[in-house]
Amino acid sequence: MQLETSIARHKVLTTTRKSMLYNTSCDTCENYNCLIKSNMSTLDDVGLILKKNNLRCKKGQQFIIEGAPVNGLFFVLKGKVKVFRTGINGREQIVRFAREGEIIGHRGFGTEEYYSIGAIALEDTVLCYFSKHTLQEALINNPKFAYDLMLFYANELNKSESKVKSISQMTVRERVIDTLLYINRKFGTDKGFLDVNLSRKEYADYAGTTEEQVIRVFSALKKEKLISAKGKKIGINDIDLLKKEISEHNFFLDS
Numbered sequence: 001m002q003l004e005t006s007i008a009r010h011k012v013l014t015t016t017r018k019s020m021l022y023n024t025s026c027d028t029c030e031n032y033n034c035l036i037k038s039n040m041s042t043l044d045d046v047g048l049i050l051k052k053n054n055l056r057c058k059k060g061q062q063f064i065i066e067g068a069p070v071n072g073l074f075f076v077l078k079g080k081v082k083v084f085r086t087g088i089n090g091r092e093q094i095v096r097f098a099r100e101g102e103i104i105g106h107r108g109f110g111t112e113e114y115y116s117i118g119a120i121a122l123e124d125t126v127l128c129y130f131s132k133h134t135l136q137e138a139l140i141n142n143p144k145f146a147y148d149l150m151l152f153y154a155n156e157l158n159k160s161e162s163k164v165k166s167i168s169q170m171t172v173r174e175r176v177i178d179t180l181l182y183i184n185r186k187f188g189t190d191k192g193f194l195d196v197n198l199s200r201k202e203y204a205d206y207a208g209t210t211e212e213q214v215i216r217v218f219s220a221l222k223k224e225k226l227i228s229a230k231g232k233k234i235g236i237n238d239i240d241l242l243k244k245e246i247s248e249h250n251f252f253l254d255s
Contacts (some may be wrong), residue, residue, distance in 0.1 A: 026052070026128075031101030034075055035126070035152060041147045048138045054131045057121040064105055064119035072131040074104040079125025080187065080196055084205065085117045086113065094206040096187050097122075097196070106153070109135070122196060166249040167208060174246045175207040176217040180208075180227070184236055193233040 026049045036052075043049060043190065054077065057063050057169055081098040088099065095117055098104055108115040109132065140148045167175060170199065180194075180203075187195045199248055204214045219232070221227045225240060228235040 003080060029077065031075075031077065034101040035103065035145075036075060036130075037144055039099070039142070042142055042144050043138060048130065048134060051130065051134045055127045055187055057125045057127060057130055058105070059121055059123045061076050061126075062120045063127065064115050064117065066118040068115050070105070070108040070115055070132060072111060072129055073106060073109055073135060074119070074129075075128040076100050076102050077126040077128050079127075080122040081125060082122055082202065083117050083119050092205050093208070094202060097206075099186060103152070106156070122198075133235055153252060162173065170246070170249055172207075172209050172213050172251065173220070175209060176203065176214055177204055177221075177242050177246050178249065179207040180234065180236060181239070181246075184239065187236070192228075193230065193235040197232045199232060 026037060044113060076098050078100060080132055081104055082094055083096050084092050084094045087093045128174050141176050189195055198213050199202055201211045204211045228237055243255050
């Protein structure tokens with residue numbers, strides 16, 4: 001009986017893994033901001049595209065575990081992702097959000113042996129996965145791809161430094177407003193609301209404050225008719241006034 005149960009479980013796990021892996025051609029991909037897509041003409045020579053795997057993640061599924069060995073990089077084909085790291089007393093700090101065409105896990109790629117971040121799908125998400133060895137081989141043999149990746153890292157560093165500088169000088173209200181504007185730039189809107197469902201805690205984890213403080217700021221902004229809310233959904237009623245309130249902190253820098 002136990003043997004039959006073990007065999008049945010093995011079949012279920014095997015089927016689940018197979019359902020997560022399927023091929024999506026880079027030729028038909030519409031994410032033109034993707035580093036792989038923009039270098040397809042030169043990457044054909046090194047066969048990188050043929051070594052890609054596609055993974056499907058359910059909403060809430062963690063696909064990078066903080067502290068796990070670095071095996072490769074993920075590119076978001078479809079969906080939304082939050083990238084976080086664990087801070088003091090186990091508190092989660094959201095580093096950034098990612099959408100279609102963006103890279104996940106790049107901070108662990110290169111000399112690092114372990115991922116310094118974790119990543120969770122905010123909705124049903126499809127990822128393109130390239131192994132560490134495959135990417136290293138492509139970088140060695142493709143100067144343009146290596147150069148574009150270098151520019152990407154330089155841009156990411158600039159964003160991180162700008163964010164650290166701004167956050168240190170912002171009040172709690174300004175940080176929450178900055179978070180709303182960042183989410184708006186990142187995901188846009190759908191039917192008048194930000195096109196991503198985040199909890200108040202997730203807003204707080206990105207803004208570097210507490211859930212209670214976020215609720216207070218949201219309440220104040222609603223009273224001032226700057227935003228509206230419907231359950232988890234948040235709508236920005238007057239984006240120009242929000243931008244003006246934190247204009248001295250360079251809100252336009254998309255960290």
